[in-house]
Amino acid sequence: MALIVAKFGGTSVASPERIKNVAKRLVRIREDGNEVVAVVSAMGKTTDELLGLTNAITKNPPARELDRLLSTGEQVSMTLLAMALEELGHRAMSFTGRQAGIKTDAFHNKAKIAEVHNERIVEALDEGIIPVVAGFQGIDENGDITTLGRGGSDTTAVAIAWGIAADVCEIYSDVDGVYTTDPRIAPRAHKLAAVSYDDMLELSSAGSGVLQSRAVEFARTWGVVIHARSAFSDAEGTYIKEDPEMEKAVITGIAHDTSEVKVTIRAVPDSAGVAARVFSALAEAMVNLDMIIQNVGDGGVTDISFTCPGADLSRATAAMDAILPQIGARGYAVDEDIAKVSLVGTGMKSSPGVTAKMFSTLGDNKINILAISTSPIRLSVVVDAAQATAAVQCLHTAFGLDSDSVFKETQLSAEEIAAKMAKGR
């Protein structure tokens, strides 16, 4: 007998048929003797469709109106799921963010949860009702609807799990857990039974798409245990919790990210304050710099490279077009064909040989390192995109992560593969 929050993403509720399957799953959790609260995202592509309608009307939608518009997506899926549960003979009741007591600040489109008042949900549970909560949304002090931004439904689920003191927050999606690396790239990748919050945060920010960083941060802060698992199978997934005993490897997993670009500024005058002017201009343009590489100066000028998300590139080039003539730099080159490969592991802190082993492994495999960045539990390198797969595979083997069994994509059902391919959840 446990108290469970079960969150289902947009792919899992994309059609009435899938909503019925989610209802059956929830009923099974109940019939196993547990209490359960469901949290849902909007059906499939609903949010994109609503954004499409918005774009046809204005390029600058008022934030308050946009939030209210987007919040309707979850209100549709939650009511349909409540109906499907009732159809199976179980009492169910849907709750908007407001009714579920998710109070946020007033930063529309990316609100942060300020308070959680789950009295109505607890009351419903006490009456034997399955509460179905709209993810992604809350209400601010003015009584206006807010949305939580990307990954908001995961955050709602974790917040409610904390609010009702649930035993676990189950996040159901189209992937069945956290792997040592993407099994489509390294077929000997294996699923991790458990990952620490810190490792999960590094994996998420380094490109692993299983969980959104914000939800993991919230879970770490409030001590909520997450269980990331498949919506399409009963297999155990991966637990995200404090310092899991079962994983003693130095490296927990390897993430890769092909969404960044590398920009090299040519012949920047090598004098005090010049580089600072460039990076101030980029910061003002809201460019999220990841890595910065400044070469040794030669003849009074130097090349400076940096990486940033591809989505920030147009802002970055606009900023450079304005500042580079002022400082007398020669120009810049953009390389979009790069990949960032990151080793992540809390165990890295007490194992000084990791960096050397990573470099020698990549060198032995003739993989050129373009840039490096580190955190206490992460080591990232930028390589040519064409060498990314080879880099992940040789590192996965070198750090002892290979499993005995080989992952075959054909082990997945057609639906699972389709779901995996459907990006942008």
Add this chain to the structure above:
Amino acid sequence: MALIVAKFGGTSVASPERIKNVAKRLVRIREDGNEVVAVVSAMGKTTDELLGLTNAITKNPPARELDRLLSTGEQVSMTLLAMALEELGHRAMSFTGRQAGIKTDAFHNKAKIAEVHNERIVEALDEGIIPVVAGFQGIDENGDITTLGRGGSDTTAVAIAWGIAADVCEIYSDVDGVYTTDPRIAPRAHKLAAVSYDDMLELSSAGSGVLQSRAVEFARTWGVVIHARSAFSDAEGTYIKEDPEMEKAVITGIAHDTSEVKVTIRAVPDSAGVAARVFSALAEAMVNLDMIIQNVGDGGVTDISFTCPGADLSRATAAMDAILPQIGARGYAVDEDIAKVSLVGTGMKSSPGVTAKMFSTLGDNKINILAISTSPIRLSVVVDAAQATAAVQCLHTAFGLDSDSVFKETQLSAEEIAAKMAKGR
């Protein structure tokens, strides 16, 4: 300078392009020096699509969940319209039924408005904001969303017009006003400048689709002036108000309705209480009886006919299949090819010759009357569907309603014709 409530139906907001046109219209009202509150229905077929999703999940949706689901339709259109207004440089703010202060009873799916608290709307107007209100929805004592049933958005508009003491409630739709009869049937029909509440109620219940009866009833009770006009032209429409001076004709208009069916029960024993048992059974089966015709008995048995909405027919036949064997009737026949033609006019009360003139006109034109019913200001006959057009035309001429100009369908734009054809707003 007037205070105007302007309501736009689903056809008028069916696409981003049309929503932009509605916004331009509202801006014109403002720029003419008026204050305006917009009320909107859901976009086009949204409500039908939501009902389709529901049907794929359950045949018996819980009323509370269904209302919340359906209410999302207006929340989408209202936010998009508010965005379109802001895009035109005007401040706008959307309000759900709850925020607009529409309090209802708890009869989900067909709630009645209990109280109207429009403080937030008045505040917004005072700040120079154009409020955009979701039609069709309110909130009950428990804080749950309710919907007002068919024609609910018109009722919302009238209620808000009353709540803020507006000068007029403009109902924009795909028809440009109330005609003496359907101009597609009688091309010499003319648009009425004004109609009394009583006449409008009779016209609506006799089949004229321009306004929903509930909204007209509400307007009559609370003295709200309605202006029914076209969303696609600037022409004046028809005012619905108390005892308009400008219309002195005995007959205001002629409505027709082909949605009813006629049922004849054969050889019912002509003894006390037998007919009552039949009609009790029909009432229990929720069949809305319109007209009842009992012929003179002959040989201890008699035929009884009644008309009812075609939508009630399956319930009627089920009830008769159960009761007729018990009372010894011979069986029943159904005639679906009938039409009801109704003369409506408050002036009828003081003109005793109307019935005779109607009968002689129909007789001269060899149109057979199958059934008759009357109210103080309405006279309805049932005729063969094949003769309905001829009946409307000859009565329209006989009662002096013909205009000098002939209505041509080609006076309408392609969009207006398409909109006219789109039933089921």
